[in-house]
Amino acid sequence: MxxxxxxxxxxxxxxxxxxxxxxxxxxxxxxxxxxxxxxxxxxxxxxxxxxxxxxxxxxxxxxxxxxxxxxxxxxxxxxxxxxxxxxxxxxxxxxxxxxxxxxxxxxxxxxxxxxxxxxxxxxxxxxxxxxxxxxxxxxxxxxxxxxxxxxxxxPVGAGQLAKLTNQLLFDINMAALAEILPISAKLGLDPGQVAEIVNSGTGRSYASEFFLPNILQGVFDQGYPMQAAYKDLIAGAAVTNENGFPAPVLAAATATYQQALAEGFGGEDKGAMIKVFERLVGAAFRSRE
CATH class of the missing domain: 3.40.50.720 (NAD(P)-binding Rossmann-like Domain)
Known part of the structure; x- marks a missing residue:
């Protein structure tokens, strides 16, 4: 064959x-x-x-x-x-x-x-x-x-729905990390220690394990570019809207994603969403070493 x-x-x-x-x-x-x-x-x-x-x-x-x-x-x-x-x-x-x-x-x-x-x-x-x-x-x-x-x-189509389910959870996880972690840095916690706590505790996810070590070093080119990955959020909106499903958390994560794109981070990976909130709170989540 x-x-x-x-x-x-x-x-x-x-x-x-x-x-x-x-x-x-x-x-x-x-x-x-x-x-x-x-x-x-x-x-x-x-x-x-x-x-x-x-x-x-x-x-x-x-x-x-x-x-x-x-x-x-x-x-x-x-x-x-x-x-x-x-x-x-x-x-x-x-x-x-x-x-x-x-x-x-x-x-x-x-x-x-x-x-x-x-x-x-x-x-x-x-x-x-x-x-x-x-x-x-x-x-x-x-x-x-x-x-x-x-x-x-x-049947045909179920593969895409299964992949979309996984991707949307990944996106939501990264949006949550982007929002919360700069706050911890602003309030005086050590980002390296916070990352260790998250990745060894109940707050960990694949997004945290993959992105946090890179974010601490200011590296944002190790994953799929946000601009290309945005299609997942468009697809998520289409499925939820067409079926009338409420998805408030997805909508909030999408807004974070869109803000990152609007600020010019589309060529960087999803970890760069954190830059939106670092600017808003005035603190960077970076290693102090």
């Missing part, structure tokens, strides 16, 4: 490299780069004929373009039998893509992943898969090269 892979960015490149160790893989990215270790092609159209196509792209529009636009791999004479989208898009996008592929006789698995670049390099991502269980079953072994945990969470 031959595979194609589109999207060799921060996550896609290490994922494709690991996958290539288990399957016959050809890969493509719109941008040039150092793709050592991969059999790459110059155009996406050259992936025509692959039996399984994996996409790892910035958003649903990019996925649709590859499948139905130019080059339109879903409409090629040698179309794939299965498309696995590991991108973070939206529930609505997954439903639309799945329906359009079904019309062409192509199976679809929406399979976003959780974990940052380091976990992609280690092959320890969590993959949340929406689609037919019988389509996933024979693909579990090769997908296991990228994700140590593969969870079938329901």
């Amino acid at each position: 031959n595979w194609g892979f589109v999207g060799l960015g921060q996550m896609g490149l290490p994922m494709a490299r690991r996958l290539s160790a288990r399957v016959d893989l050809r890969a493509y990215d719109l941008r040039s780069g150092d793709f050592a270790g991969l059999d790459t092609v110059e155009t996406a159209a050259e992936l025509s004929g692959c039996e399984v196509l994996v996409t790892c792209l910035p958003d649903g529009r990019a996925v649709r373009n590859v499948l139905f636009g130019e080059p339109g791999l879903a409409d090629s004479p040698e179309r794939p039998g299965v498309v696995i989208d590991t991108s973070t898009t939206t529930h609505a996008a997954a439903l639309d893509i799945g329906a359009r592929l079904a019309e062409r006789g192509i199976a679809f698995l929406d399979a976003p992943v959780s974990g940052m670049q380091a976990r992609a390099e280690e092959g320890t991502l969590t993959m949340m898969v929406g689609g037919a269980a019988e389509q996933l079953a024979p693909l579990r072994d090769p997908l296991g090269a990228m994700a140590s945990r593969i969870l079938h969470v329901g």
Whole structure:
């Protein structure tokens, strides 16, 4: 079985490299780069004929373009039998893509992943898969090269909903840290000690464990840029608004996120949200050593 892979960015490149160790893989990215270790092609159209196509792209529009636009791999004479989208898009996008592929006789698995670049390099991502269980079953072994945990969470679209649930909690956690920690510094507590207390106590979270050591050193380039990740909050607003679900904490976290973007921190990671409140209270949460 031959595979194609589109999207060799921060996550896609290490994922494709690991996958290539288990399957016959050809890969493509719109941008040039150092793709050592991969059999790459110059155009996406050259992936025509692959039996399984994996996409790892910035958003649903990019996925649709590859499948139905130019080059339109879903409409090629040698179309794939299965498309696995590991991108973070939206529930609505997954439903639309799945329906359009079904019309062409192509199976679809929406399979976003959780974990940052380091976990992609280690092959320890969590993959949340929406689609037919019988389509996933024979693909579990090769997908296991990228994700140590593969969870079938329901029909097409369920993968994106599961990923969104996780991401929104991550965003809310970071927004809470950004608001509270500068207050502790302003009132005279040592930021290093506070970070140690949080990360060894009941206030800890993945956000605190990942971001606090970097924030203490003034480092804000170790995670996904806020501007790119903002799509999660847009998707969260869409789901809650469409269903009439109250989400006051999410709304507050979104406001913090938006303020950070408005102040020009969009190119930095989510830890940079703390700069908003550091300015407001007049104290920086940085190591004193």
